[in-house]
Amino acid sequence: MRLLLFLLPALPILAQDGGQLYTQYCSACHAVDGKGATGGQFPPLAGSEWPLGNPDRSIKIVLMGFNGPVEVNGKTYNLEMPPQGAALKDDQIAAILTHVRSSWGNKASAVSADQVKKVRAELGDRNQPWKAEELLKLHPLENVKVPIEKLISHFYKASFSALPDFSQLKPNAVEEEPSGLIDYSAYANTDGFAMMWEGEITTSEGSHEFSLDSDDCSRLIIDGKKVCEITTTGPAGRTVKKSETLSAGVHKIRVEYVENVGQEALKVGIKSKGDKKIKWLSKETGSGRGKPWPEMMLTPTADRTAIYRNFIEGTTPRGIGFGFPGGVNIAYSGDNLTAELLWTGEFIDAGHHWTDRGTGNEPPAGEDVVRLSKQMSYAFTADCASAWTVSKDAPPRFRGYQLDAKGNPTFAVEISGGRILDSYTAATSPGLSLVRKIKTAGKLTRPVSLLIQSEAEAKLQTPAGFESGPLKVAVEGATFRYAGNAVILDLKDKEVLIRYTWN
Ligand code: HEC
Missing domain, CATH: 2.70.98 (Beta-galactosidase; Chain A, domain 5)
Known part of the structure; x- marks a missing residue:
């Protein structure tokens, strides 16, 4: 593994472009799309809880390297990441981590050069790579779970004016969605398409109110049962709400969507007993796009x-x-x-x-x-x-x-x-x-x-x-x-x- 480090070019970089630095210093192992190089043999940064939350955890990883068994997105790796503290300046590490924390559906705050400087100073002359155990004691994972786990999207390019029978269609694209959010924005400028998402949500026991709104048609299915549905084309603002009693644990969720012409909107939310606010399962929210x-x-x-x-x-x-x-x-x-x-x-x-x-x-x-x-x-x-x-x-x-x-x-x-x-x-x-x-x-x-x-x-x-x-x-x-x-x-x-x- 160490060898890969020498493949990284040491070009002088003026403005700190996090994306470009990431490509140079991290993508050989973590892949440009953050899903882990060589088909996932390396651990992903997309959807991983490690780089989110407290930034000190990933600053330490980048400075000193990382090895030994580690679980990322439910899969165990036992590899070696080389230290990069000597090769990268504080502002470069800050730019890279800011990029990692805000790409591929990751949503976490920016990292400043000062934060990196502070951690570097704290570590003094430590030169040992980190082990998961040690790092987790210092900075436990915050458990920033995504709203929908194992979310997969299916995209269908054709003209629809009603919800089709998806089992009869062949998707043009199937993607993993590490953000865990229902999101059609990659196709937002296209007229005439359908999408279908499948994944898992974890709920408490009791009554949960689901809400669905869309431009145009949409359907929400929980554990194979239709919960909410908007069958006609038309603008958003036609929210359908329905309460469902669910057992504690994991439930299958499926969302179907048709964009006919014009604007798009799709909002899916869940409000569990005792919640003050809707928890959004879609990128679009009460105050999001489509409801500006x-x-x-x-x-x-x-x-x-x-x-x-x-x-x-x-x-x-x-x-x-x-x-x-x-x-x-x-x-x-x-x-x-x-x-x-x-x-x-x-x-x-x-x-x-x-x-x-x-x-x-x-x-x-x-x-x-x-x-x-x-x-x-x-x-x-x-x-x-x-x-x-x-x-x-x-x-x-x-x-x-x-x-x-x-x-x-x-x-x-x-x-x-x-x-x-x-x-x-x-x-x-x-x-x-x-x-x-x-x-x-x-x-x-x-x-x-x-x-x-x-x-x-x-x-x-x-x-x-x-x-x-x-x-x-x-x-x-x-x-x-x-x-x-x-x-x-x-x-x-x-x-x-x-x-x-x-x-
Ligand atoms: C030479 C390959 C390689 C390079 C380059 C590399 N990493 Fe890693 N990275 C790894 C490996 C391997 C692990 C897991 C180590 C283990 O199994 O203990 C890891 C783990 C991580 C983790 C924690 C686990 C996870 O997947 O979330 C983070 C965060 C991370 N790397 C960030 C970075 C960043 C940021 C860069 C670029 C500055 C980078 N890595 C460059 C190989 C690499």
Whole structure:
């Protein structure tokens, strides 16, 4: 092995070009693409944890050399790397390591000549090469695991307008992706291609929310099961979210993608129970390319509800979002006159509409999104005796909303000569819940009913309440009536309280 050292040319180098120096001093053994020379007989630097994290570890390796058994990317080597401290100046080593730490999907900070100088001084007249054991005691690996392990990408050049059957296609290129990130950027300027990635993710036990967004089509498959899918062509901003319960350990992940024409975008994320933020499995992230706005999470304060008046995914254009203290959120539809979406956790990321006003809908940022309904929620009681039916005459009117001192909304709806006041607040004791109060003001000329839920299947229906997905819904001061798929509240001249609680 030592012989190779003498093959390295000793040219004078003026400006320190890390890439060029790397080619001269390292690539004979580690290969230009960082994957290890002679088909991987030498250890890789791409995807290796050794050169990442604390730079002192690799500075020491380059200065003094390295030998004995060492495990890199799950494979054991027992070779010899010659010292290069005498041949390379501090700024050259800094430039080389900066290159190594930021190439081939490696992502770590730059290394300065001063850092190299400091380590060189510390080592004094030591001239022994390092052994893995010794070095790991001084600088343990930081375990900077890549998001997707053993990731392989497949590229297909052809025109697609829908997701193809990949098993019938021959890839034009198959690549290992040591960065562990779903990344199509190598083909970003090409129209008409498809890609497919396969790899492994390691998860904890429990529920994990996957999210997928793309321009154009995409599909996310976990352990052979389809989790999220976008089947039509079109711009990004169509995020699909789905929760999956997984066992602790390694799971197979597969992502399929079609770029038809125009712009590209592909975002894949996972948010595990207890995580505050999405962990991105793609190079493109919430604030990445394709969504060129910064994240601006709107959050209520401990005693004031946050409000979001903009386009929210899953409700009508006149949707208004409220994020209550404690982590309950609603989207009220000014068209259908009810809270149509309920969710927990984070409220909404305002970065999109702040930066890029008016285009696209922003999805709820939290979890357990329940859709209560998506149709007009007021009807005359006589018309909806057996099923939810809204009469065309005398339609209800939205009369706006008022906020109390803590920012909690009361919506006003005019119907049948009177007003219905529909107010929402959050309670955190005994558990997290949303409390809705419904009150009539003035005399109604015809009895009015309110649609409480239509979309999801309501279960365990009793006059006092029902369950819907993760939600328990209980009523006080009145009873629910069930007609077909609809849960109906017939309004009387009396205040009614509805409590939404999460299991
Ligand atoms: C003559 C071949 C050779 C050259 C040139 C060489 N290395 Fe190495 N390198 C090795 C070998 C062999 C090992 C593993 C030693 C062992 O088995 O203990 C290694 C290990 C490493 C490691 C730790 C293990 C890993 O793969 O992450 C780093 C970091 C490293 N080299 C960086 C460099 C850098 C930077 C350069 C250029 C300045 C360089 N090497 C030049 C052969 C070489």
